[in-house]
Each structure stands twice: as C-alpha cells, then as structure tokens.
C-alpha cells in the first residue's frame with residue numbers, strides 16, 4: 001500500500017463525512033501492520049460535543065475489530081490543505097501507535113509524511 005493509495009482511501013471515506021454544522025469534511029485511512037485498512041470520517045451531532053473526528057472513527061473501528069497494530073494513517077479534508085489530527089485524536093493515536101506515520105495531502109495533492117513524534121512530542125501516558 002503506497003502513501004498515495006492510503007490517501008485515496010481517506011478521500012473515499014471523506015465522502016461519507018456527516019458535517020452539516022462545520023461543513024468541514026475529513027476522511028482518514030488507518031493502515032494496520034497486517035495490511036488491513038480501516039477508514040473513518042467525521043460524524044457531527046446537533047449537540048456539538050458529541051461529534052467524532054475521522055481519525056478516531058478509524059481507530060475505534062480497528063480496535064473494536066481486534067486490530068491494535070498500526071503503521072500509518074492518512075488524513076484528508078475538504079480544505080484541500082494539510083490537515084493535522086486534533087489534540088484528542090493525537091492522544092488516542094498515542095495510546096496505540098506512538099510510532100505511527102502520519103500522511104497528509106498538500107495543496108499540490110502530493111503525500112507529505114510526518115513521524116508521530118514530530119507532531120506529538122512528550123505524550124501523556126501513565127508510565128512516565
């Protein structure tokens with residue numbers, strides 16, 4: 001699975017985004033170490049705080065299906081610019097995959113890749 005293919009899976013998932021309040025659609029594609037991909041989109045709610053981000057949708061789908069080993073996550077949004085995961089999603093990713101690669105799409109529609117530690121140094125964990 002190439003970075004471009006993972007971004008394409010995220011683009012496809014973004015089509016299912018339910019974002020009538022922000023009009024900001026997000027799609028994510030999470031690559032498991034065994035090659036399986038779980039996708040997710042943001043799902044908003046009239047009670048705004050009940051909304052869920054695309055990244056967490058993908059992680060929760062994977063974990064609830066018994067997958068906890070992740071190697072990469074691709075994220076796209078309707079902004080067409082690099083869209084970084086929010087703080088809550090970073091904390092959720094840190095729980096399962098502190099070494100995950102984060103793949104975003106830039107304005108030229110090209111993959112840009114970050115090490116998780118670059119975007120989330122000094123994670124909170126109960127061990128340190």
Ligand code: THU
Pocket residue numbers: 019022024025026041042043044051052053054055084085086089
């Ligand atoms: N959103 C995501 O899905 N992922 C992020 O990392 C940032 C924000 C969603 C939440 C909300 O539905 C919309 O984008 C605007 O904040």
